[in-house]
Amino acid sequence: xxxxxxxxxxxxxxxxxxxxxxxxxxxxxxxxxxxxxxxxxxxxxxxxxxxxxxxxxxxxxxxxxxxxxxxxxxxxxxxxxxxxxxxxxxxxxxxxxxxxxxxxxxxxxxxxxxxxxxxxxxxxxxxxxxxxxxxxxxxxxxxxxxxxxxxxxxxxxxxxxxxxxxxxxxxxxxxxxxxxxxxxxxxxxxxxxxxxxxxxxxxxxxxxx
Amino acid sequence: xxxxxxxxxxxxxxxxxxxxxxxxxxxxxxxxxxxxxxxxxxxxxxxxxxxxxxxxxxxxxxxxxxxxxxxxxxxxxxxxxxxxxxxxxxxxxxxxxxxxxxxxxxxxxxxxxxxxxxxxxxxxxxxxxxxxxxxxxxxxxxxxxxxxxxxxxxxxxxxxxxxxxxxxxxxxxxxxxxxxxxxxxxxxxxxxxxxxxxxxxxxxxxxxx
DNA sequence: AGTGACCGACCTACTACTCGGTAGGTCGCG
DNA sequence: CGCGACCTACCGAGTAGTAGGTCGGTCACT
Numbered sequence: 001x002x003x004x005x006x007x008x009x010x011x012x013x014x015x016x017x018x019x020x021x022x023x024x025x026x027x028x029x030x031x032x033x034x035x036x037x038x039x040x041x042x043x044x045x046x047x048x049x050x051x052x053x054x055x056x057x058x059x060x061x062x063x064x065x066x067x068x069x070x071x072x073x074x075x076x077x078x079x080x081x082x083x084x085x086x087x088x089x090x091x092x093x094x095x096x097x098x099x100x101x102x103x104x105x106x107x108x109x110x111x112x113x114x115x116x117x118x119x120x121x122x123x124x125x126x127x128x129x130x131x132x133x134x135x136x137x138x139x140x141x142x143x144x145x146x147x148x149x150x151x152x153x154x155x156x157x158x159x160x161x162x163x164x165x166x167x168x169x170x171x172x173x174x175x176x177x178x179x180x181x182x183x184x185x186x187x188x189x190x191x192x193x194x195x196x197x198x199x200x201x202x203x204x205x206x207x208x209x
Numbered sequence: 210x211x212x213x214x215x216x217x218x219x220x221x222x223x224x225x226x227x228x229x230x231x232x233x234x235x236x237x238x239x240x241x242x243x244x245x246x247x248x249x250x251x252x253x254x255x256x257x258x259x260x261x262x263x264x265x266x267x268x269x270x271x272x273x274x275x276x277x278x279x280x281x282x283x284x285x286x287x288x289x290x291x292x293x294x295x296x297x298x299x300x301x302x303x304x305x306x307x308x309x310x311x312x313x314x315x316x317x318x319x320x321x322x323x324x325x326x327x328x329x330x331x332x333x334x335x336x337x338x339x340x341x342x343x344x345x346x347x348x349x350x351x352x353x354x355x356x357x358x359x360x361x362x363x364x365x366x367x368x369x370x371x372x373x374x375x376x377x378x379x380x381x382x383x384x385x386x387x388x389x390x391x392x393x394x395x396x397x398x399x400x401x402x403x404x405x406x407x408x409x410x411x412x413x414x415x416x417x418x
Numbered sequence: 419a420g421t422g423a424c425c426g427a428c429c430t431a432c433t434a435c436t437c438g439g440t441a442g443g444t445c446g447c448g
Numbered sequence: 449c450g451c452g453a454c455c456t457a458c459c460g461a462g463t464a465g466t467a468g469g470t471c472g473g474t475c476a477c478t
Contacts, residue, residue: 025423039337043253046467058468060424068468116335123332126325126393128248137394144391163407170404174387181386182353182379184335185346195379198372202411234457256434267434269458277434 026064028054034075038117041124042072042132069131072121076135079118097150098172098200105176105193112187115180122177144169155203168203175199235273237263243284247326250333251281251341278340281330285344288327306359307409310381314402317389321396324389331386353378364412377412384408 032053036045047068051058065071108115125132147169151159159168179192241262245254256277260267274280317324331348334341356378360368368377388401 041250041252041333041336043250044336047469048466056423057425059426059470062469063422063424066469120332120335122390123329124250126329126390127250127253133394140391140394141398161407161410163411167404167407170388170391170399171384171408174384174391174404175380176387177390178383178385178387179379181331181335182349182383185342185349189350190379195376195383198370198376199380202369202372255432257432265457266459268436268460271435272456272458 025054025056025060029056029061029064029071030074030078033071034078034117035113037072037075037121038113041120042130043124043127047071072131073135076121076132079114080139097153098147098155100150101147101172101176102193102197102200105179105196108180109183109193112184116184119177119181119184140173143173147172151203160203172199234263234265234269238265238270238273238280239283239287242280243287243326244322246281246284246330247322250329251339252333252336256280281340282344285330285341288323289348306362307356307381309359310356310385311402311406311409314385314388314405318392318402321393325393328386328390328393349382352382356381360412369412381408 029050033045033050036049036053039045040049047061048058050071051061054061061071065074121132122136124130125136144166148165151165151168151172155165155168159165175196176192179190179195183190183192238259242254242259245258245262248254249258256270257267259280260270263270270280274283330341331345333339334345353375357374360374360377360381364374364377368374384405385401388399388404392399392401
């Protein structure tokens with residue numbers, strides 16, 4: 001998501017006005033917005049900052065996205081297409097369904113920017129009248145649904161102590177988020193995927209000691 | 210934290226300049242800032258908004274707190290004094306040490322504003338150069354330390370499957386945060402304290418089925 | 419000739435913050 | 449008791465800078 005080339009605001013925007021025609025400028029804007037939302041949040045990010053990083057002016061950004069909210073929604077849609085859509089579309093009943101969640105954690109460990117962006121925007125969506133609110137309500141409902149299906153498939157009725165798959169899935173999703181938050185705050189002292197694996201093991205082997 | 214009386218910006222500030230002399234105006238500002246940070250986040254809150262809610266002008270706010278960052282730090286200090294300081298100062302080895310965490314969850318269920326404020330500010334502190342960053346790094350370290358001590362006291366060596374108290378404490382804290390996030394997004398479909406209790410039971414009775 | 423892709427200039431509203439005041443209370447002193 | 453010195457608690461006006469967004473244009477390509 002971060003662009004390693006020199007498309008920063010240091011060069012005058014007009015210089016490269018027609019340069020990257022082959023590359024999709026709209027995607028550049030999307031990438032820049034993603035990065036900045038992860039760095040400063042939605043409310044903390046200005047359209048001009050997005051524009052500068054994408055190598056055009058603020059009005060150029062508004063040419064592609066009619067306003068700031070639309071831009072945020074477009075960024076969020078990217079998440080849907082990448083993560084959620086793919087990760088729960090696995091064939092049901094293939095045994096290790098919970099591997100999908102573990103894989104999501106492992107993927108997150110390699111992409112702190114993605115995790116950070118989601119963590120920041122999810123919490124920010126709790127604020128009044130936040131445009132991402134509906135997105136995250138739906139996302140978590142879907143995550144829980146998918147995780148519950150995975151739990152049912154993998155653990156079946158062998159859940160400890162009268163826990164329902166729905167309860168377990170909420171716990172799993174909660175642990176993912178909470179671990180990632182701690183990991184983002186102190187990357188060196190929290191190993192999120194390992195701890196998530198521990199929780200999973202705890203659920204799978206309820207009679208070990 | 211919300212003030213039920215009429216101290217809103219609708220009345221002209223000068224009207225009540227000397228009225229509430231007995232009440233501490235500084236505390237009014239603190240309360241207003243707390244509420245607004247929970248509603249709009251730190252970056253989304255303006256000094257004028259804080260001032261209006263506290264019933265004075267923006268310059269009046271700056272009279273008590275030399276700048277916005279100082280105001281945030283003062284609000285955060287309130288959390289420390291209320292929650293953390295009290296909740297882990299229990300006599301060690303009194304048996305049900307983990308009850309403190311459960312009590313914290315139960316308390317949170319009655320104070321969504323407190324939970325929301327902490328969730329929003331914690332995530333926002335992940336953004337670059339956020340003044341609350343150090344606070345939350347320290348807070349989570351302390352939470353984990355306290356929880357680990359509680360785990361050691363209550364579960365002793367009876368942890369399942371080679372899990373260390375430190376790992377369990379990170380999981381517990383993570384579950385708290387994650388559950389609260391889901392609860393804040395959809396209060397009716399997530400019962401945070403109950404789910405936390407389920408996790409706790411899971412840890413205590415590793416051989417039940 | 420039209421269309422997509424922008425930019426320059428501009429607008430209004432708001433941001434955190436500063437400066438210089440003033441109203442009223444507290445204090446010591448004669 | 450009365451008087452000036454000082455202090456706290458603010459407010460009015462103004463600062464430079466930035467916010468999101470509009471309008472009208474220009475340039476290259478089809």
